[in-house]
Amino acid sequence: MSENSGTAVLDPPVTEPQAAPVRRKRKRHKHNLAGYGFLAPWLIGLFAFTLIPMVYSLYLSLTKFNLLTAPQWIGVENYTRLFSDERYLQSIKVTLLYVVTSVPLKLAAALLVAVALNRGLKALGFYRATFYLPSLLGASVAVSVMWRQIFSRDGLVNQFLGLFGIQGADWIGDPRYAMWTLVLLSGWQFGTPMLIFLAGLKQLPQDLYEAAAIDGAGRFTVFFKITLPLLSPMVFFNLVLETINAFQTFTPAYVISNGLGGPIDSTLLYTLYLYLKGFGSMQMGYASAMAWVLFAVIGLFTAVYFWSARRWVNYAD
Template sequence: MSAEAATHPVEAGSAPTAEPAPVRRRRKRHKDNGAAYAFLTPWFLGVFGFVLIPMGYSLYLSLTKFDLLSSPQWVGFDNYLAMWQDEKFLHSVKVTLTYVVTSVPLKLAAALLVAAALNRGLRALGFYRSVFYLPSLLGASVAVSVMWRQIFSGQGLLNQVLGIFGIRGADWIGDPRFALWTLVLLSGWQFGTPMLIFLAGLKQIPRELYEAAELDGAGRIRMFFRITVPMLSPVIFFNLVLETINAFQTFTPAYVVSGGLGGPIDSTMLYTLYLYRKGFSSLQMGYASAMAWVLFVVIGLFTALYFASSRRWVTYAD
């Protein structure tokens, strides 16, 4: 190229210089990111509008005295300190812990046993899965809770059946000795969701392990505890965490079965029910917000404890 051509600009209408490959890749990446953020915008709006901002406002309310009718008044940590002087609060903690440590093992045991039975190659497996999953599909709804109240009331279905055999049943809901256990049974009855998860996990266990153990003379019980449980431990861990969180947040059954009062004699006063009564019956929304944050921390501690202990008993296959 001559020196004269090098010093003169490119004439109009001439072909433009090709864009370098790194620039084209960077421009395409920015375009793809823009499209991804556009699709994620509804999710971001939901997280900020319905999760993070309400949580932040709830944390602020937990440090105030707020009755829903007047402006919040700052009181610092008074709500948190007042909990430890509140006998009903302490009682609700005791009732809730009792409910959690009994309902969760019962629910998981029922789910695992039924899943193991369904995994034996039964005919019409889809039908049986649907039947066992139906209670969980209904969920802890008001209709199910009303049905449960009708079954376990003094003149309910259970006592009518017992009466056929000459057995005089108790007022299961009206007696403080039994009221909480009716809620535990309701939770155990709705084992469909963990059952399906267990069933999926059981189908991933190689059959060769059972065949080798059977050749060595191992019985069914021994194979269950030596093969099934260790191989299924990640699924057990998942269900344990999920069901513990759900158990701590149980509200509808306790509200409906007890008539919203947590009776008799506060025997079904779960933590969430007492939180609701403080916030919407007593109009102590600041106190209720503090209770909600205590529950959030407790659930987080239980979850962290599960994860810390999982190193000793959860086995992940390579």
């Protein structure tokens, strides 16, 4: 109400044009609440199982903690101890060797098979499923045990070599060869990047290949001048993904080396040594520091990949 010359006058009612924005705002607010409701399970999982454990592990990396007593604050001592730990330095060497050998091998095998399957083979679905099956099984305990039996002293590899009178080596027990069995296992499971490459090959413009055929370009010229540059976004994606996965490899090294990283620490991958320190020696603070260093290294590799991508990754306009 308002007062004018001593007379009380009622305020004018809210008109329809004035009420419309209010109703739209309320409707938008209800839609937002519905969206947050659907996101709630993911948000709860993100905070409960990812962000909060990460922050807590960062705190533990600055403490001395054996899982049985309360953490004791020691600052950056765990991080300074890392570079005086000979087994830790050995795990870095082993892991870097594994990454720089297994990732190119897997991507090369995936691209080679994808190009072969893209040539219009009959029963393409069967071959695609067959090559993808090892990746579907994953680096599980069962697959790792099978791989260990294949490359053991009396395994299938040495039995096959024996048919030709060749004395096979102790592939698992010899430090010269043990790491390469892990690399071969990783290369054998190329199904996931193969499917990504195959999907990319299906999208390449055929007019470029027709023009190259008219010009008389050979297969290698077509592959390196047309196919590979056009597939560079898929190569980049697979490179980042497989590098991260390679740094996180644990199960094959654990199973093949009986959880010890042998022989002579030749298969002591970073994650395996982290597990041995955290749950074998009950040094959870030290293991947390190792985990954060691994996180930083993976982030550094990823950043370098993205920085270099502008030089060799070609995105179609």
